[in-house]
Amino acid sequence: MAVVPASLSGQDVGSFAYLTIKDRIPQILTKVIDTLHRHKSEFFEKHGEEGVEAEKKAISLLSKLRNELQTDKPFIPLVEKFVDTDIWNQYLEYQQSLLNESDGKSRWFYSPWLLVECYMYRRIHEAIIQSPPIDYFDVFKESKEQNFYGSQESIIALCTHLQQLIRTIEDLDENQLKDEFFKLLQVNISLWGNKCDLSLSGGESSSQNTNVLNSLEDLKPFILLNDMEHLWSLLSNCKKTREKASATRVYIVLDNSGFELVTDLILADFLLSSELATEVHFYGKTIPWFVSDTTIHDFNWLIEQVKHSNHKWMSKCGADWEEYIKMGKWVYHNHIFWTLPHEYCAMPQVAPDLYAELQKAHLILFKGDLNYRKLTGDRKWEFSVPFHQALNGFHPAPLCTIRTLKAEIQVGLQPGQGEQLLASEPSWWTTGKYGIFQYDGPL
Numbered sequence: 001m002a003v004v005p006a007s008l009s010g011q012d013v014g015s016f017a018y019l020t021i022k023d024r025i026p027q028i029l030t031k032v033i034d035t036l037h038r039h040k041s042e043f044f045e046k047h048g049e050e051g052v053e054a055e056k057k058a059i060s061l062l063s064k065l066r067n068e069l070q071t072d073k074p075f076i077p078l079v080e081k082f083v084d085t086d087i088w089n090q091y092l093e094y095q096q097s098l099l100n101e102s103d104g105k106s107r108w109f110y111s112p113w114l115l116v117e118c119y120m121y122r123r124i125h126e127a128i129i130q131s132p133p134i135d136y137f138d139v140f141k142e143s144k145e146q147n148f149y150g151s152q153e154s155i156i157a158l159c160t161h162l163q164q165l166i167r168t169i170e171d172l173d174e175n176q177l178k179d180e181f182f183k184l185l186q187v188n189i190s191l192w193g194n195k196c197d198l199s200l201s202g203g204e205s206s207s208q209n210t211n212v213l214n215s216l217e218d219l220k221p222f223i224l225l226n227d228m229e230h231l232w233s234l235l236s237n238c239k240k241t242r243e244k245a246s247a248t249r250v251y252i253v254l255d256n257s258g259f260e261l262v263t264d265l266i267l268a269d270f271l272l273s274s275e276l277a278t279e280v281h282f283y284g285k286t287i288p289w290f291v292s293d294t295t296i297h298d299f300n301w302l303i304e305q306v307k308h309s310n311h312k313w314m315s316k317c318g319a320d321w322e323e324y325i326k327m328g329k330w331v332y333h334n335h336i337f338w339t340l341p342h343e344y345c346a347m348p349q350v351a352p353d354l355y356a357e358l359q360k361a362h363l364i365l366f367k368g369d370l371n372y373r374k375l376t377g378d379r380k381w382e383f384s385v386p387f388h389q390a391l392n393g394f395h396p397a398p399l400c401t402i403r404t405l406k407a408e409i410q411v412g413l414q415p416g417q418g419e420q421l422l423a424s425e426p427s428w429w430t431t432g433k434y435g436i437f438q439y440d441g442p443l
């Protein structure tokens with residue numbers, strides 16, 4: 001096995017990982033408890049006393065969790081039977097065995113940061129599924145919906161832009177089509193779309209209210225790595241060489257719901273309308289995750305909302321999107337692997353079926369910061385290590401990560417570039433100010 005650097009961890013006092021575990025995660029847990037409190041009467045109306053009892057139970061489990069975190073207690077195994085319980089517990093044991101070799105402290109501040117955060121969201125889910133009849137409740141649903149409602153102006157602007165574009169798309173020459181592709185990619189880049197990560201803002205609203213299309217030029221200097229040209233060559237080549245009945249499949253590993261998901265769907269629509277792709281496959285999360293991540297409910301809910309908008313072009317988008325789903329041109333997939341704590345290089349062993357599915361893609365787009373952390377194992381790589389190397393054997397198909405930097409990890413930079421940024425702006429890689437399109441695959 002290749003030698004890989006150590007994991008980011010809360011052991012490094014003052015690091016972003018440390019601050020997240022110390023401040024942000026407890027804050028998120030408090031918000032979750034508060035959300036349950038606020039829904040008490042709703043639970044009563046729906047389920048009577050039983051609903052209120054369930055709410056109390058969930059709250060006590062979550063309070064216990066917050067206490068374990070704040071007093072840095074050892075991780076405990078999951079108890080409630082769910083599809084991934086055994087895999088989780090095996091992984092916790094494995095991490096414990098690694099730590100035993102060093103100082104034996106398998107706790108919140110000593111374990112890999114990626115594990116700590118994933119564990120917390122998985123335990124939130126456990127508290128909910130242990131509390132029937134409210135075991136269906138998504139504690140983050142409200143904030144995801146607010147993000148969508150708060151971004152209406154931008155959504156209308158994007159839908160209008162897309163519908164006008166589709167109307168003239170056949171008259172565009174190669175260069176114009178490429179420009180449009182780049183424009184929508186940039187809208188989609190985490191820089192704008194991904195500002196909707198509600199786990200960074202502690203669940204506070206971070207909706208988009210301006211026409212993002214107007215600010216693209218101003219934001220260009222903040223794209224540190226820009227492999228958009230490779231994406232264009234790859235897809236335009238597929239389009240040119242594609243036989244009549246054959247397919248070009250683009251997979252999007254989704255991140256946040258709300259405005260960011262709209263930008264993903266706009267891009268996915270453009271890919272079909274421009275014939276750069278013939279199928280788009282979406283991968284979401286099976287359980288509520290990192291506050292704002294997309295589940296199948298969010299995906300369906302959002303398309304329904306777009307379809308029922310009073311705005312002509314917005315509702316046209318919604319109707320088209322529903323049609324794509326009916327026709328099988330858009331396919332949504334669930335897989336439990338996306339909410340496991342494993343780095344993606346473990347996918348061939350842990351989820352070989354998923355890896356085999358991904359191998360069928362012509363291009364995979366990984367959205368957001370958490371996907372980047374899992375692609376690179378959330379490790380302390382040197383800035384100039386090639387992306388291919390940091391992927392550590394994870395090469396199912398050509399892939400591109402679209403992300404704003406919100407964690408102390410970045411590879412594939414020019415020698416000295418990362419160090420220079422660090423010297424002039426110590427928090428350059430955690431504020432979401434910079435973004436990347438980083439490609440790995442044949443050139």
Ligand SMILES: O=P(O)(O)OC[C@H]1O[C@](O)(CO)[C@@H](O)[C@@H]1O
Pocket residue numbers: 020024117190194197198199200255256290367368369370371406407
């Ligand atoms: O929604 P994204 O872009 O995947 O971000 C997830 C966020 O959660 C974190 O993991 C920290 O809580 C950050 O790395 C990042 O800000």
Ligand SMILES: [Mn+2]
Pocket residue numbers: 197198255256290292293368370
């Ligand atoms: Mn997210």
